[in-house]
Amino acid sequence: MIIVEPKSFEEIEQMTKGCGRLLVLGCETCSAMCFAGGQRQVAEIASSIRMSKKMSQDQTEVLDDTVARQCELEFLDHVKDKVAACNTVLSLSCGAGVQTMAKMFPDRRILPAVNTKFIGRATKRGEWMEMCMACGDCILERTAGICPVTRCAKGLLNGPCGGATGGICEVSKDQPCVWQEIYHALKRLNMLHYLKQKPQVKDWPVHPDKVVRKDLREVGAT
Amino acid sequence: MDNTTHIEYQDFPPCQMACPILTDAREYVQFIAERRFEEAFASIRKLNPLPRVCGRICMHPCEIACKRGQIEEPISIAALKRFAADGPWADHYKVALPGKSTGYKVAVVGSGPAGLAAAHDLALLGHHVTIFEALPVLGGMLRTGIPAYRLPKDVLDEQIQTILDLGVEVKTGVLIGEDIKLSNLFEHGYKAVFVAIGAHEDRKLGIAGEDEIEGVVSAVSFLRQVNQGENPEIGKKVAVIGGGNTAIDSARATLRLCADAVYIVYRRSRKEMPAEEEEIEEAAHEGIQLFYLTSPLEIIGQDGKVSALKCIKNELGEPDASGRRSPKHVPGSEFAIDVDMVIAAIGQVPDSSLLADELELTERGNRIHLNVPNTLATTLAGVFAGGDAVTGSATAIEAIAAGKKVAISIDCYLREESPPTASRTEVVETKKLPSGVVEKTQKFARCHNISLPIDERLKGFDEVKSVFSEDLAVQEALRCLHCGIGASVSTERCISCLNCVQVCPVGAPATTKMGEINIDRFLCQACGICALECPVQAIDIGLHPRGELGQQIKKAVSMSEDTAVVGFFDYQGSFGPDDVSSLKKQYPGIAPIMVFGLRRVDTSDVLNAFEAGADAVLLAGCPSAREPFAAASSGVTQRMAQAKAVLDVLGLDGRRLQIFDMPERGLVDEEHLTEFMHTIADLGPNPLR
Numbered sequence: 001m002i003i004v005e006p007k008s009f010e011e012i013e014q015m016t017k018g019c020g021r022l023l024v025l026g027c028e029t030c031s032a033m034c035f036a037g038g039q040r041q042v043a044e045i046a047s048s049i050r051m052s053k054k055m056s057q058d059q060t061e062v063l064d065d066t067v068a069r070q071c072e073l074e075f076l077d078h079v080k081d082k083v084a085a086c087n088t089v090l091s092l093s094c095g096a097g098v099q100t101m102a103k104m105f106p107d108r109r110i111l112p113a114v115n116t117k118f119i120g121r122a123t124k125r126g127e128w129m130e131m132c133m134a135c136g137d138c139i140l141e142r143t144a145g146i147c148p149v150t151r152c153a154k155g156l157l158n159g160p161c162g163g164a165t166g167g168i169c170e171v172s173k174d175q176p177c178v179w180q181e182i183y184h185a186l187k188r189l190n191m192l193h194y195l196k197q198k199p200q201v202k203d204w205p206v207h208p209d210k211v212v213r214k215d216l217r218e219v220g221a222t
Numbered sequence: 223m224d225n226t227t228h229i230e231y232q233d234f235p236p237c238q239m240a241c242p243i244l245t246d247a248r249e250y251v252q253f254i255a256e257r258r259f260e261e262a263f264a265s266i267r268k269l270n271p272l273p274r275v276c277g278r279i280c281m282h283p284c285e286i287a288c289k290r291g292q293i294e295e296p297i298s299i300a301a302l303k304r305f306a307a308d309g310p311w312a313d314h315y316k317v318a319l320p321g322k323s324t325g326y327k328v329a330v331v332g333s334g335p336a337g338l339a340a341a342h343d344l345a346l347l348g349h350h351v352t353i354f355e356a357l358p359v360l361g362g363m364l365r366t367g368i369p370a371y372r373l374p375k376d377v378l379d380e381q382i383q384t385i386l387d388l389g390v391e392v393k394t395g396v397l398i399g400e401d402i403k404l405s406n407l408f409e410h411g412y413k414a415v416f417v418a419i420g421a422h423e424d425r426k427l428g429i430a431g432e433d434e435i436e437g438v439v440s441a442v443s444f445l446r447q448v449n450q451g452e453n454p455e456i457g458k459k460v461a462v463i464g465g466g467n468t469a470i471d472s473a474r475a476t477l478r479l480c481a482d483a484v485y486i487v488y489r490r491s492r493k494e495m496p497a498e499e500e501e502i503e504e505a506a507h508e509g510i511q512l513f514y515l516t517s518p519l520e521i522i523g524q525d526g527k528v529s530a531l532k533c534i535k536n537e538l539g540e541p542d543a544s545g546r547r548s549p550k551h552v553p554g555s556e557f558a559i560d561v562d563m564v565i566a567a568i569g570q571v572p573d574s575s576l577l578a579d580e581l582e583l584t585e586r587g588n589r590i591h592l593n594v595p596n597t598l599a600t601t602l603a604g605v606f607a608g609g610d611a612v613t614g615s616a617t618a619i620e621a622i623a624a625g626k627k628v629a630i631s632i633d634c635y636l637r638e639e640s641p642p643t644a645s646r647t648e649v650v651e652t653k654k655l656p657s658g659v660v661e662k663t664q665k666f667a668r669c670h671n672i673s674l675p676i677d678e679r680l681k682g683f684d685e686v687k688s689v690f691s692e693d694l695a696v697q698e699a700l701r702c703l704h705c706g707i708g709a710s711v712s713t714e715r716c717i718s719c720l721n722c723v724q725v726c727p728v729g730a731p732a733t734t735k736m737g738e739i740n741i742d743r744f745l746c747q748a749c750g751i752c753a754l755e756c757p758v759q760a761i762d763i764g765l766h767p768r769g770e771l772g773q774q775i776k777k778a779v780s781m782s783e784d785t786a787v788v789g790f791f792d793y794q795g796s797f798g799p800d801d802v803s804s805l806k807k808q809y810p811g812i813a814p815i816m817v818f819g820l821r822r823v824d825t826s827d828v829l830n831a832f833e834a835g836a837d838a839v840l841l842a843g844c845p846s847a848r849e850p851f852a853a854a855s856s857g858v859t860q861r862m863a864q865a866k867a868v869l870d871v872l873g874l875d876g877r878r879l880q881i882f883d884m885p886e887r888g889l890v891d892e893e894h895l896t897e898f899m900h901t902i903a904d905l906g907p908n909p910l911r
Contacts, residue, residue: 028758055909
């Protein structure tokens with residue numbers, strides 16, 4: 001899942017000053033799961049901005065709505081009339097959602113209400129961990145399902161740097177040394193010999209990356 | 223009337239499922255918790271014509287089923303029923319009036335709980351009911367069997383009168399089968415008959431000396447004399463044989479008639495004793511000595527009068543047909559109790575001998591045989607039977623259930639409609655709560671009503687138990703765990719974020735492989751934590767759904783004139799309608815909104831109130847003391863801190879929002895509230911207004 005974090009209300013208030021008629025638009029997939037873009041947050045932010053506008057004698061209206069995913073044109077189609085009726089949209093979606101909005105509604109200002117952080121998972125309530133940086137060339141089969149590209153502070157591919165103390169990374173005291181974790185996991189799986197293999201040269205992608213699957217495209221074309 | 227009674231048992235909470243008449247205990251307990259006493263009474267009364275009777279003497283199977291019983295002790299449901307039924311608000315209840323007259327005459331034979339319930343329901347259906355009672359007084363076992371210290375006679379009189387007020391006729395002193403034959407009733411114009419003669423004949427002890435020695439009496443006739451104020455002659459030392467409520471009633475009555483020593487002799491152990499636990503305790507408390515695992519062998523007489531009871535000790539063997547372990551004599555353990563009176567209370571059977579030539583009886587126990595058990599029809603056309611006369615001695619609520627059931631059957635019979643097809647499955651035992659849930663659920667001790675001091679009790683037949691005070695009743699009602707009206711998920715809205723799974727203290731939400739969430743209704747205690755934490759508002763609570771909270775907020779603000787303080791008041795903090803209105807008198811600016819638990823108030827609700835122009839918002843309740851789980855209260859504080867922060871950024875000032883924690887009922891701390899009102903006055907009106 002894409003992990004997002006809400007921006008502070010101060011920042012949102014600044015951003016929306018003088019924005020004209022505003023649509024606060026939620027996104028009920030990743031963003032909602034991160035408690036940053038569901039109906040509840042939409043209601044809170046819309047109410048807060050309405051009050052802010054009133055305080056500064058701004059008479060323009062604030063509308064609100066939510067769609068299943070802002071990164072799909074099909075879902076955005078359902079709110080096109082509402083968007084058309086506004087000058088600005090405050091999107092509670094991740095970067096992909098905001099940009100899809102901008103693409104679909106080129107004549108409208110689309111503002112981000114959240115910061116898109118990473119691909120990750122909820123580790124406990126109110127805490128999310130980065131798990132994958134979408135390097136495009138997965139090596140998890142050799143590292144016992146633990147990604148050093150993402151979770152090693154230095155992104156090392158060929159084992160630990162030697163800076164860890166007591167299993168803790170020298171870069172951050174909250175972080176375990178992920179290479180140590182990989183070592184223990186491989187040992188548990190009786191796969192320690194994997195560590196002796198030379199790391200393959202990674203095929204780093206050129207940004208912006210694109211996935212094209214011919215098989216699907218051909219089926220789609222018929 | 224709908225001819226199909228299709229009942230899905232799993233749709234009921236355990237208490238309701240256990241009740242023979244399916245009383246919605248959960249509903250009236252909740253009304254009491256919310257101080258809506260009149261509605262609580264209406265909820266009871268719509269089904270039960272004898273609520274004040276049941277509130278006192280019902281064996282309350284609901285309490286046995288109650289889920290709270292697995293946490294510490296069950297909700298005191300029967301005592302709450304009495305509270306709801308005894309209060310002055312019960313007088314305001316608009317009794318249902320008899321339906322349009324059908325012109326049919328129905329005879330009810332016997333005026334016990336079955337007969338009374340049937341008469342009540344039949345009268346409401348528009349039939350002309352006549353009750354035939356052999357005794358000069360009405361009430362059956364309720365009057366002649368149960369002593370006044372448990373069920374005062376004036377209470378019973380009042381309850382019967384409400385039924386007679388429906389136009390029910392009464393003929394006392396008429397013995398059906400002797401004075402009039404059942405079949406003759408039809409010649410008198412009755413189109414249907416309900417036989418509910420009860421079980422008024424004591425079983426014989428079957429031991430030597432029983433018949434020939436003076437001083438051996440049957441419990442039924444003894445209690446009948448006592449309850450009709452006849453002051454029967456009693457001994458100085460009395461042994462009561464039996465372990466049911468009749469035995470306890472006889473023993474406690476004897477004690478009140480100034481016996482020096484009263485013993486109860488019961489053949490099994492305390493665990494198997496069919497009498498109500500509380501009754502056994504009270505009996506012991508009053509000084510009655512109980513001999514468990516003891517069987518009487520012989521009544522010993524001197525000069526033709528009882529002088530001793532020869533007994534033998536028992537041990538428990540294999541379970542018998544009733545599932546109880548059967549007692550076996552321990553050889554050589556004989557002993558004698560020095561007594562001058564013996565009361566036999568080992569069970570009652572119907573005295574149906576007078577009906578034997580007209581109705582088929584069971585081979586054992588003289589009970590009336592039903593031709594169609596579902597409709598309670600007997601072998602004689604147009605004659606129905608129910609209550610103890612059919613089941614053998616059972617409980618009042620079972621008799622009432624039979625009376626209610628027969629009313630429908632007779633109604634169908636008279637209208638020549640097909641009788642309802644019952645699809646009620648057997649009552650299932652309440653599931654076991656996992657130990658983790660028991661551990662996590664906050665414990666609240668069961669409230670007890672005050673009992674009369676022993677010396678006061680033994681002076682006569684004054685009622686032993688007092689009724690709950692309002693505060694105590696509310697406190698007790700608040701213990702309810704709201705079985706079955708907790709959280710439910712809208713699968714359309716749910717995005718499977720699993721937040722509910724993370725926050726639920728009892729693990730009620732479970733996931734399916736395909737990402738759907740199912741909430742276990744048995745585990746859920748309607749705390750509402752998940753509903754508020756759901757990011758897409760896919761969860762709502764059956765008990766007080768959030769529904770129109772937004773509308774209520776707007777209305778509350780628009781209704782107030784000068785200062786508008788939206789006050790969210792917690793039902794659970796025992797705010798009743800009266801409390802809130804008196805608070806409103808003192809602080810006219812406060813516009814109250816009742817919520818079930820402060821945790822139901824979301825950040826956006828508070829912000830919406832300010833947006834609508836509220837000068838301030840207060841939340842008053844017991845976020846800490848009354849929450850089912852400790853975790854619920856911190857959520858309220860956190861959300862309000864978040865809202866305060868937004869108010870500060872907006873320049874509205876976070877001080878306009880305040881939580882008032884009330885450790886118990888007694889309303890908001892006045893000093894604190896006055897200070898808050900001053901702060902609001904200093905801050906001036908909400909500029910958004």
